[in-house]
Structure formats: structure tokens, C-alpha cells
Amino acid sequence: MGDRLEEFRKFRERMNARILESDNLEIKRFFALDTRAYDAGALPVKTKELLGLVASLVLRCDDCVTYHLARCQEEGVTRPEFLEALHIGLVVGGSITIPHLRRAVATLDELDGL
Amino acid sequence: MGDRLEEFRKFRERMNARILESDNLEIKRFFALDTRAYDAGALPVKTKELLGLVASLVLRCDDCVTYHLARCQEEGVTRPEFLEALHIGLVVGGSITIPHLRRAVATLDELDGL
Amino acid sequence: MGDRLEEFRKFRERMNARILESDNLEIKRFFALDTRAYDAGALPVKTKELLGLVASLVLRCDDCVTYHLARCQEEGVTRPEFLEALHIGLVVGGSITIPHLRRAVATLDELDGL
Amino acid sequence: MGDRLEEFRKFRERMNARILESDNLEIKRFFALDTRAYDAGALPVKTKELLGLVASLVLRCDDCVTYHLARCQEEGVTRPEFLEALHIGLVVGGSITIPHLRRAVATLDELDGL
Amino acid sequence: MGDRLEEFRKFRERMNARILESDNLEIKRFFALDTRAYDAGALPVKTKELLGLVASLVLRCDDCVTYHLARCQEEGVTRPEFLEALHIGLVVGGSITIPHLRRAVATLDELDGL
Amino acid sequence: MGDRLEEFRKFRERMNARILESDNLEIKRFFALDTRAYDAGALPVKTKELLGLVASLVLRCDDCVTYHLARCQEEGVTRPEFLEALHIGLVVGGSITIPHLRRAVATLDELDGL
Numbered sequence: 001m002g003d004r005l006e007e008f009r010k011f012r013e014r015m016n017a018r019i020l021e022s023d024n025l026e027i028k029r030f031f032a033l034d035t036r037a038y039d040a041g042a043l044p045v046k047t048k049e050l051l052g053l054v055a056s057l058v059l060r061c062d063d064c065v066t067y068h069l070a071r072c073q074e075e076g077v078t079r080p081e082f083l084e085a086l087h088i089g090l091v092v093g094g095s096i097t098i099p100h101l102r103r104a105v106a107t108l109d110e111l112d113g114l
Numbered sequence: 115m116g117d118r119l120e121e122f123r124k125f126r127e128r129m130n131a132r133i134l135e136s137d138n139l140e141i142k143r144f145f146a147l148d149t150r151a152y153d154a155g156a157l158p159v160k161t162k163e164l165l166g167l168v169a170s171l172v173l174r175c176d177d178c179v180t181y182h183l184a185r186c187q188e189e190g191v192t193r194p195e196f197l198e199a200l201h202i203g204l205v206v207g208g209s210i211t212i213p214h215l216r217r218a219v220a221t222l223d224e225l226d227g228l
Numbered sequence: 229m230g231d232r233l234e235e236f237r238k239f240r241e242r243m244n245a246r247i248l249e250s251d252n253l254e255i256k257r258f259f260a261l262d263t264r265a266y267d268a269g270a271l272p273v274k275t276k277e278l279l280g281l282v283a284s285l286v287l288r289c290d291d292c293v294t295y296h297l298a299r300c301q302e303e304g305v306t307r308p309e310f311l312e313a314l315h316i317g318l319v320v321g322g323s324i325t326i327p328h329l330r331r332a333v334a335t336l337d338e339l340d341g342l
Numbered sequence: 343m344g345d346r347l348e349e350f351r352k353f354r355e356r357m358n359a360r361i362l363e364s365d366n367l368e369i370k371r372f373f374a375l376d377t378r379a380y381d382a383g384a385l386p387v388k389t390k391e392l393l394g395l396v397a398s399l400v401l402r403c404d405d406c407v408t409y410h411l412a413r414c415q416e417e418g419v420t421r422p423e424f425l426e427a428l429h430i431g432l433v434v435g436g437s438i439t440i441p442h443l444r445r446a447v448a449t450l451d452e453l454d455g456l
Numbered sequence: 457m458g459d460r461l462e463e464f465r466k467f468r469e470r471m472n473a474r475i476l477e478s479d480n481l482e483i484k485r486f487f488a489l490d491t492r493a494y495d496a497g498a499l500p501v502k503t504k505e506l507l508g509l510v511a512s513l514v515l516r517c518d519d520c521v522t523y524h525l526a527r528c529q530e531e532g533v534t535r536p537e538f539l540e541a542l543h544i545g546l547v548v549g550g551s552i553t554i555p556h557l558r559r560a561v562a563t564l565d566e567l568d569g570l
Numbered sequence: 571m572g573d574r575l576e577e578f579r580k581f582r583e584r585m586n587a588r589i590l591e592s593d594n595l596e597i598k599r600f601f602a603l604d605t606r607a608y609d610a611g612a613l614p615v616k617t618k619e620l621l622g623l624v625a626s627l628v629l630r631c632d633d634c635v636t637y638h639l640a641r642c643q644e645e646g647v648t649r650p651e652f653l654e655a656l657h658i659g660l661v662v663g664g665s666i667t668i669p670h671l672r673r674a675v676a677t678l679d680e681l682d683g684l
Contacts, residue, residue, distance in 0.1 A: 011558070011562075012558065015558035015559075015561055015562055016558070018561055018562075018565070019557065019558065019561055022535075022539055023536065023539075024536070024539040024540065024543060026261060026264060026265060026543050026547075027539060027542075027543050027546065029257075029261055030261060030543070030546055030547065030551075031554075033205060033254060033257055033258060033261065034205050034551045034554070036254060037201055037202050037205045037254060038202070041194070041198050042192065042194035042195045042197075042198050043164075043195050043198045043199065047161055047164065048198070048202060050157075050161065050165060051164060051165060051168045051199060051202045051203075052202060052206065054165045054168065054169050055168050055169060055172045055202065055203065055206040055207070055552075056206070056552065058169045058172060058173055058436075058438075059172055059173070059206070059207070059552045060631070061516070061552050061555060062555075063555035064206075064551075064552060064554075064555065078156065079592075080155070080156035080593065080594070081156045081157050083156075083592055083593075083594040083597060084155050084156050084157045084162070084594065085157065085165060086597075087151055087594060087596050087597050087600070088151050088152070088162060088165045088166060088169065089165075089169065090436075090597065090600055091147060091148050091151045091436060091437050091596075091600065092166065092169040092170070092173070092178075092436050092437050092438055093169070093173070093435075093436040093438065094400075094432075094433060094434050094435045094436025094437075094438070094439070095433050095434050095436075095600075095604045095634075096400070096434055096435065096436070096625075096626065096629045096631050096634060097436070098601075098604070098634075099631060099632075099633035099634065101589065102581070102582065102585035102586070102589065103585075105585055105588055105589055106581075106585055106588075109588070125444070125448075126444065129444035129445075129447055129448055130444070132447055132448075132451070133443065133444065133447055136421075136425055137422065137425075138422070138425040138426065138429060140429050140433075140603060140606060140607060141425060141428075141429050141432065143599075143603055144429070144432055144433065144437075144603060145440075147596060147599055147600060147603065148437045148440070150596060151596060169438075170438065172550075172552075173438045174289070175402070175438050175441060177441035178437075178438060178440075178441065193250075194251065194252070197250055197251075197252040197255060198252065200255075201252060201254050201255050201258070204255065204258055204550075205254075205258065205550060205551050206550050206551050206552055207549075207550045207552065208514075208546075208547060208548050208549045208550025208551075208552070208553070209258075209262045209292075209547050209548050209550075210283075210284065210287045210289050210292060210514070210548055210549065210550070211550070212259075212262070212292075213289060213290075213291035213292065215247065216239070216240065216243035216244070216247065217243075219243055219246055219247055220239075220243055220246075223246070261547060262547050265543055265544050265547045266544070269536070269540050270534065270536035270537045270539075270540050271506075271537050271540045271541065275503055275506065276540070276544060278499075278503065278507060279506060279507060279510045279541060279544045279545075280544060280548065282507045282510065282511050283510050283511060283514045283544065283545065283548040283549070284548070286511045286514060286515055286664075286666070287514055287515070287548070287549070288403070292548075306498065307364075308365065308366070308497070308498035309498045309499050311364055311365075311366040311369060311498075312366065312497050312498050312499045312504070313499065313507060314369075315366060315368050315369050315372070315493055316493050316494070316504060316507045316508060316511065317507075317511060318369065318372055318664070319368075319372065319489060319490050319493045319664060319665050320508065320511040320512070320515070320520075320664050320665050320666055321511070321515070321663075321664045321666065322628075322660075322661060322662050322663045322664025322665075322666070322667070323372075323376045323406075323661050323662050323664075324397075324398065324401045324403050324406060324628070324662055324663065324664070325664070326373075326376070326406075327403060327405035327406065329361065330353070330354065330357035330358070330361065331357075333357055333360055333361055333364075334353075334357055334360075337360070368489060368492060368493060371485075371489055372489060375482060375485055375486060375489065375661060376661050378482060379482060379657055379658050379661045380658070383650070383654050384648065384650035384651045384653075384654050385620075385651050385654045385655065389617055389620065390654070390658060392613075392617065392621060393620060393621060393624045393655060393658045393659075394658060394662065396621045396624065396625050397624050397625060397628045397658065397659065397662040397663070398662070400625045400628060400629055401628055401629070401662070401663070406662075420612065422611070422612035423612045423613050425612075426611050426612050426613045426618070427613065427621060429607055430607050430608070430618060430621045430622060430625065431621075431625065433603060433604050433607045434622065434625045434626070434629070434634075435625070435629070467672070467676075468672065471672035471673075471675055471676055472672070474675055474676075474679070475671065475672065475675055478649075478653055479650065479653075480650070480653040480654065480657060482657050482661075483653060483656075483657050483660065486657070486660055486661065486665075487668075490665045490668070511666075512666065515666045517630070517666050517669060519669035520665075520666060520668075520669065
């Protein structure tokens, strides 16, 4: 796993812990709600993670895209599936998403050890 | 089918025709590209329409949500599946999406003849 | 209270009830979390409702602006305070928020029975 | 001129007057700044109005699009020029702008008395 | 004060000076308008800075969040108050704001010398 | 040319090549459509690049702003013209665009070898 991904994960874990150790119960509840949204239900986890990925791309959040790319990969999403999902984000969100698409493909390559 | 949905479809068809009869070839190409993005491929049509739905909700476009709700229904998406997909949009996009969620559920009811 | 406001409230209440009677527990939890976010805590309710108002204006959600204007008024926010808060939203969010500012002032006039 | 356009202009003028008669000097200054941004300078008015139009389309503000379409028309923008400018907005902003593009073309037709 | 904050402040000051030394009078007027929006008026400075903070979070601008966190701290905003304000931004703006919330808490820790 | 600009260009070229060597034909078509949107037509290239620049600023995409600044400069856009175009983006998009305006002016200085 690449250095950039490792750094992202460490910062993410450290700050999540920092946020969750605070006394604000409502923020903790939001984090729990966020996690459960991707649990298996009527829709399978793989579909839900793809929904999270495309929502993150059209809203242009690199960290969120990185997170869902990794989760999708764990759920067995293939490169052609990734490209079709990212293409939907590109068409819906427009060329303004292209810099995020470039970084998404770079992240996929990093996840694949390319 | 409700009046609001019927009115939406008529305006949509009329203006699409009006746009496509213009001399701007590139806009026509964009419309064709947009249509093909939801064709069956590595991912099934149902998943792609759900991706379009959630992307539309987090970007808060009522017309786009209405369109994809109708297409998802044609692809057999059930009410529990709809609610899980819309919930992901709600969690990703926040309470600012709630007015669109209300209109989405009203549209679903209209599509179901409720 | 004006007809437009009354219509907004009825649709809001009807669709909230419709959403909360569904079997999706997580959406209900989001709605409860959303409500509690404006409860008194370290910050007073009035400040929290103003935060909700300005966040709604810069994200350009008319329904959300309408809701928080009514709540702010219940908390005693005065016209000069409203204008200063809306001005911050205008400066942060730019001229693209002006149509929403126009509708916000029309709503305030309606709430004041002007 | 169509009824919809006339209604838009009346509401716009009435609420602008209502906002400018308030005691908030800073909001008045913002409105003046906004107006001056499109005055002739190093760039001609026509180019500036096209910039306002495309910015309004990618930010998906129908009222702002309507306003700049009317102003562009007064500055002599032709239908092929309009379509090229709107196409740039479509490509940059994605398919999520299509409902606004439909309404923009309907407004152009109304402005042209079609 | 941490290195990251110091670097942010230096770049901010250097580029503000660079922008204000240009011949564009209107940009200077916007900067002055922006500054005055947070001056004491009907609403106290502390409330106005919190409004700027939450508007910045829901619009997901890290530099703007950093600036308002520092200003809020100067106005005496406490950690529980910060968390409640940030939580409102989180609920309104959704999980897409979480990466910015992480960086906001990291900045608060840096401001507190933690 | 500055190091930052050189690094941006290399990453951009490398990832564009990586994306275009994939088997996803539709993404390639989007990239071609995006390129052609700025070709000379009814509107001159210079105007189109300015439209791309302001659209990028109000959508707050630094990479897109950097790209269009460089293209505009190649088309002969002068500093006063740049400042007027960026000012329109600032007024339309609000103070939330200021961090991007700072980086845009830094990029212009780098492009000018200042």
C-alpha cells in the first residue's frame, strides 16, 4: 500500500478517535449512523459502497472517494465496474470532477499495487 | 400517473426535442453520452439507475431525482431498496437534502398510485 | 400567516409523517438527530437556529431557509439581526444567493403579517 | 414577453426595493457591487454577461440564468453564441444542469417571442 | 502556534496584499465588505464568527474554516460551543463534511497548543 | 515556469494517459467532448476559456482554475481582463471563493515568472 494511502488512513483514524473521545454525544451518533448506512440490508454492501463512491465523486470530496474506493475493492468491485461507476459520476457532475477522477484512478492504481 | 409527473414528462420531452433540433452538435453528443451512461455493462442497469438517483439527491436536483425514481421503478427497485438508497443520499448530503427527500417520497407514492 | 407558508407547513408535516411511518429505522434516527442538533446546550437555541438559517442560505435551500426563519422568529430574532445574519450568508455565498434572499425577505414579511 | 418572465421581473423588482429600503447599509453595498461587476471595463459588457450566465448555470440558479439570458440578449448575443456558452456550462457542470438548460432554452424562446 | 497554521497565515497575508495592490477597485471593495460583515452590530461578533464558521464548513472550505476557528477562539468560543456549532454543520451538510471536520478539530488542537 | 505548475502538468498528463488507455470508451468520449467545447465557433476561443475559468472559480476547483488561467494567457488575456473575470466569479460565488482567488493570483504570478 502506497505512502499517501497509509498517511490518509493514519490521519483519519487519529482524528476519528480524537472526535469520538470528545463529550459531544450527537457527533458520535452521527458517526455511528454514517457507518450503519453501508451495512447489508435490502441492498447488498457492494451496491451501497458504489452509491457512496459516486455520491462522493459528484460532491468532489477526495478523502471520501479514497475511502469508498478502498471499501469497494474489499467488496470485489472490478476495474471495469469502477470505471462505469466513475463515468456516471463524471457525466452527472461534469468536467469539474475530472481532477478528482484523475486522483481516483491514481488511488485505484495504488490500491492495486500498480 | 399523477398530474405533476405527467406535466414534468411533457415539459421534459418538449424541451429535449427543442434542444436536439438546434444546430449545436456538441449538445446532442452530450445528451447521447448521458443516455448511454446508464446502459447495461459491467454493472447492471438497476445499479446504474440507483447511482444516478443518489447522485441526483446529494446534488439536490428534483427533476433528476424524479427521472431516476421512475427509471429505478421500471427496473424493479422495491420500496425498502429505495429507502436505503435515499438514506445513503441523506447521510452523505445532510439535512439540506430533506426537502428533496420529502418530494422524492411524494413522487414514489405518485408512481405507485398511492 | 400567508397561504404559501401554510401550504409549506402542511406538505412538510404530511411527508415527514409519511417518511417516519416507513420501516427504515435509520432515516427516523437521522430525523431525530437533526431535531436534537438545535436543542439548547453550550450554545443557546437562538444562536443555533441562526446557524441553521445561514447554513441553509449559503446552500441555497428555500424550504430550509423558510423553516429556520420561522424558528428564529419564535426565538425572538429581530429584523436587524435577521438582516445581519442574511448578509453574512450573502457575502459568504455570493450573488447566487440573492434570489433566495429575496424569497427569505418575502417570507419574513409574511411571518410578520406585512 | 411571456407571463412567467413578467412575473419574475415584478417579484424581482418588488423584493429588491424591499431589501434596499431596509436599514442594512452593507446589503445595499453588496447589491451595488454586484451591479458594477458587469459594467464595461477591460472586458466588454457582452463577455461579462456571458460569464454571469455560465456561472449561474453551473451553480444551477434558474432566476440568475433568466436574468443573464435577458441581459445577454440586450447585448446582442445570438442563438448560436448562447448555445455554445450554455454547452460549456453543461460540460463543466454535468447532466445535473440539464433541467436548468431546458428552462434556459424555454426562457430564450419566450424572450424571442417563439 | 503550529507550522501549518503559520504557513497558512503567511500565504494568506502575502496574497491578500498582492490582490489589494492591483488596480481592480471592485475586488478591494469586496474584501472591505467581507471584513465589515463580521463587525459588531445587532448581533455580537462571537455569533457572527460562528455563522462564518458553520457557513464555511457546509461549503467545505478548509481555509475559511481555519480562519473562522481562529477568530472564534479570539472571541472566547469554548470547545463545547465549537463542537455544537460544528455538529450543526455536520448534520446540515452531511458526512461529506467529515474530512473537513477532522481537519477542523486538528486545527483547534493546534490553536490550543495540544 | 514554477515547480508547482510543472508538477501539476505532469500529474495531469500522466493520469489523462492512464484514463484514456483504459477500455472505457464512454470516458474517452467525455474527454473529447470536453476538449471540443473550447474550440472556436460562434464564440472566440478567448471568450470560451474565460467562461471555463469563471465556471471553475465559482465551483471552486483549483486544478480547473489553473488549467484555464494557463489557456487564457496563451489566448492573450491581460492582467486587467483576468482581474475583471475573477471579480465576477468572486461576486457570484462569494467570499468562499477567496482562497481560490488567492491561489489563482499566485498561479498568474507564476505563469508571468513573477
